[in-house]
Amino acid sequence: METNGSSKVYAGDYAVECFLTPVMENYMYGKMTEEEFCTAVKQYYDTHIISVSYNDELKMVTEKLLPELIEKMEALAVSSGSAEEDQKKKIEAWILFKDCLNLLEERTPFSEEREEYLTTGLARADEVEYSDPYLLIERELETLVREETGEGGYLGYCHLYWSVKKKVLKEKFGIDWRSPSERYPGIIFD
Numbered sequence: 001m002e003t004n005g006s007s008k009v010y011a012g013d014y015a016v017e018c019f020l021t022p023v024m025e026n027y028m029y030g031k032m033t034e035e036e037f038c039t040a041v042k043q044y045y046d047t048h049i050i051s052v053s054y055n056d057e058l059k060m061v062t063e064k065l066l067p068e069l070i071e072k073m074e075a076l077a078v079s080s081g082s083a084e085e086d087q088k089k090k091i092e093a094w095i096l097f098k099d100c101l102n103l104l105e106e107r108t109p110f111s112e113e114r115e116e117y118l119t120t121g122l123a124r125a126d127e128v129e130y131s132d133p134y135l136l137i138e139r140e141l142e143t144l145v146r147e148e149t150g151e152g153g154y155l156g157y158c159h160l161y162w163s164v165k166k167k168v169l170k171e172k173f174g175i176d177w178r179s180p181s182e183r184y185p186g187i188i189f190d
Contacts, residue, residue: 012051060103075093108124129177
């Protein structure tokens with residue numbers, strides 16, 4: 001591995017992606033706390049010279065969004081004194097996290113999808129997924145669903161995942177949600 005003469009190691013597109021994807025997924029699915037996530041990302045930045053040159057989305061994540069996300073997540077640890085303001089900060093951080101994750105997966109940033117829904121009414125997902133109450137519980141929801149369904153990746157898993165998600169949303173959070181198979185009954189999934 002090449003270094004710059006200091007203790008930092010160069011990390012290109014592939015190395016950065018190989019680090020970020022599992023760390024972000026571990027946080028998303030409740031396997032890491034906010035503090036652990038922030039610490040892992042900051043340590044990576046402290047020990048690596050990030051040199052992303054081929055992937056524009058990854059470059060945007062590493063240079064702009066991720067540092068902003070860490071700052072917002074660390075700010076969550078300090079209460080503003082207002083529950084409403086704290087919820088707003090939590091939603092902003094979660095949307096930024098989802099933007100990073102979507103860009104890593106080469107998808108449209110969540111904030112753009114949400115803005116499109118709020119301005120045009122066109123939704124790529126069930127409309128409830130763009131709401132503040134849903135965004136506040138989404139990480140906990142993902143953890144609960146994954147605890148019941150396991151990791152997945154096999155034929156038919158999406159239907160199990162959706163049925164458990166629907167049940168947990170209704171029973172634990174009082175939120176009605178429609179799965180993709182309910183919204184688009186003529187489409188075969190899997």
